[in-house]
Amino acid sequence: MTTLAPIEIDQSHFRSVMGHVPTGVTALSVMTADHDHPCGLIVGTFASLSLDPPLVTFSVAHTSTSWPKVRAAGRLCASVLATGQELVVAALSRKQANKFDDVAWTWSEYGSPQIVGAHAWIDCEISHEIDAGDHVVVIARVLSMDTGTATTPLVFHKGRLGGYREGA
Numbered sequence: 500m501t502t503l504a505p506i507e508i509d510q511s512h513f514r515s516v517m518g519h520v521p522t523g524v525t526a527l528s529v530m531t532a533d534h535d536h537p538c539g540l541i542v543g544t545f546a547s548l549s550l551d552p553p554l555v556t557f558s559v560a561h562t563s564t565s566w567p568k569v570r571a572a573g574r575l576c577a578s579v580l581a582t583g584q585e586l587v588v589a590a591l592s593r594k595q596a597n598k599f600d601d602v603a604w605t606w607s608e609y610g611s612p613q614i615v616g617a618h619a620w621i622d623c624e625i626s627h628e629i630d631a632g633d634h635v636v637v638i639a640r641v642l643s644m645d646t647g648t649a650t651t652p653l654v655f656h657k658g659r660l661g662g663y664r665e666g667a
């Protein structure tokens with residue numbers, strides 16, 4: 500592969516331009532290894548990767564303090580959040596213990612906490628991790644998946660949370 504000369508991209512310009520790419524908002528959650536409490540984080544990088552085998556992907560910053568616990572669990576539930584769940588985003592994206600104190604959750608089919616009222620749920624198992632800059636790209640195999648009812652997905656765009664209107 501040809502080695503490309505480094506190009507300086509200003510970080511705030513990178514954030515601003517990439518902020519124009521709308522993303523879904525997904526909560527990744529596990530029960531800690533000692534079964535003491537649910538733990539997790541919000542990602543905007545959750546996406547479909549492969550149909551056969553069924554794989555999904557997301558990226559996590561090396562600075563995440565929740566990621567080592569999620570990684571240790573191996574299996575996690577990805578809850579694709581719906582409009583009206585902005586407080587879930589605030590709680591799970593904060594660097595704090597007991598993020599789930601005010602979050603309604605139930606058990607997923609594969610024993611992870613899943614967020615009540617989400618737009619869709621995907622139980623998955625981590626299969627690959629690839630270091631990429633200041634993040635790790637994670638690939639996970641889908642174990643089980645389902646959709647919620649009558650909800651609108653939450654969308655993150657230009658630094659703000661909003662809703663996608665079907666058929667608009």
Ligand SMILES: Cc1cc2nc3c(=O)[nH]c(=O)nc-3n(C[C@H](O)[C@H](O)[C@H](O)COP(=O)(O)O)c2cc1C
Binds near residue numbers: 524539558560594
């Ligand atoms: C809309 C939104 C999208 C986010 N996307 C990501 C992401 O894709 N990867 C990531 O590592 N952090 C992402 N974050 C930040 C994390 O949710 C969170 O702030 C971070 O993990 C801090 O908590 P922790 O130290 O407990 O992990 C996002 C936050 C928000 C609000």
